Amino acid sequence: MAQPNFKSDVEAVDALAKAYQDLRAEIGKVIVGQEDVVKNVLISMFANGHSLLVGVPGLAKTLLVSTISEVLDLDFKRIQFTPDLMPTDITGSEILNDQKKFDFAEGPIFANIVLADEINRTPPKTQAALLEAMQERSVTVNGVRHLLPSPFFVLATQNPIEQEGTYPLPEAQLDRFMFNIPLDYPTYEQELAVVKGTTGVSKSELKTILTGEEIVYFQQLVRKIPVSDNVVEYAVGLVSKTRPNTERATANVNDYISWGAGPRASQYLVLGAKCHAAISGKYSPDIEDVQAIAKYVLRHRIVRNYKAEAEGITEEHVIEALF
Incomplete structure (x- = not known):
């Protein structure tokens, strides 16, 4: 499909808000509840960012990502991260052909949506293979740079409870994710709906709402x-304010935080606020739009100290106090 052609940016923002509502309705045929999760994953996509989904097993993280790729008509690949996974298992490698020359065989990172499942189960060397891909939208193999398709999103999942055999993501890698989105257990009513909907023979037919070209157009629109x-x-x-022992730091931050957020957090706050305003039917963001997405941008960019852990002070407590 050709790129959309609107008479004005106002009309285009209206179209983005309508597309968002259509996406929510279509995803809702498969995913019960998790409204905030769906909303924030879509915001990060329209803002051209990546998301880290944190939740215990069985909360439909993988199903959510595959459903989103279906309604967006995008190429989707899943990488199951394990301790023996090698960087070339992600990026691809060069293979000797019949003419005794090397051909590059693309790895699963060459897709529009890449699900990095249980990303903290693989060693840092393999985790680092994602760093260039997420930031530069390319991979370098044997000195040759290969561009990734556009649009390109990494949606990673992480299990917060099993620490044995896991490798915590370094701060530099966490900073590449626009949002850190927690998933909670469904309510009793939602779980009833899930069980009724998934233990029978009926299967929801999903419609495609947006193409890759349309998503790229809306990403550019959000920046405008x-x-x-x-x-x-x-x-x-x-x-x-999140940076301890600096001029603007609050007493709370000085007490409970050992490391604050960097400039990329400010960039993502503004981009996320723009997108949050657009899907809410507004043509310019206000402070409420910044606050609506702030905890998802900041929660993985601030590091609690021992005092905070001892007193049960979470990142969310500190962020909410900043408002």
């Missing part, structure tokens, strides 16, 4: 959305 100086100042001020 105007934002006032006071909203940018609020976002940057919020991030600077």
Whole structure:
């Protein structure tokens, strides 16, 4: 399909809001509940960012990602991270052909949506293979750079409870994720609906809502959305408050945080706020849009100290106190 052609950016933002509602409705045929999770994954996609989904097994993380790829008509690949996974298992490798020359065989990273399942189960060397892909949208094998398809999203999952045999993601890798999205257990009513819907023979037929070209168009549109100086100042001020022992740090941050968020957090706060405003039917973000996505941007970018852990103070407690 050709790129959309709208008479004005206002009409295009209206179309983005409508596409978002259609996506929510279509995904809702398969995914029961998890409204905030679906919303934030879609925001990160329209803002051209990656998301880390954190939750215990059985909360439909993998199903959510495959469902999103289906309604977006995108190429989807899943990589199951294990302790013996090698970097070339992700990026691909060069193989000797019949003419005694090397051909590059693409790895599973060459897809529009890549599900990095249980990303903390593989050693740092293999985790690092994703770093270039996530930031540069390319991979380098034997000195040759290979561009990844566009659009390109990494949606990674992480199990927060099993620590044995896991390798925590380093801060540099966590910082590549726009959002860190927690998944909670469903309510009793939602679980009833899940069990009824998944233990019979009926299967939901999903419609394609957007193509890859349309997503790229909307990503560019989100960047064009105007934002006032006071909203940018609020976002940057919020991030600077998370840095302990600096001029803007709050007492809470000095007490409980050992490391604060970097400038990428400020960038993602503004981009996320723009997208949150657009899907809410607004043409410019305000401070409420920044606050709506702040905890998903900041929770993996601040590091608690021993005092916070001893007193049961979570990252969310510290972030909410900043408002």
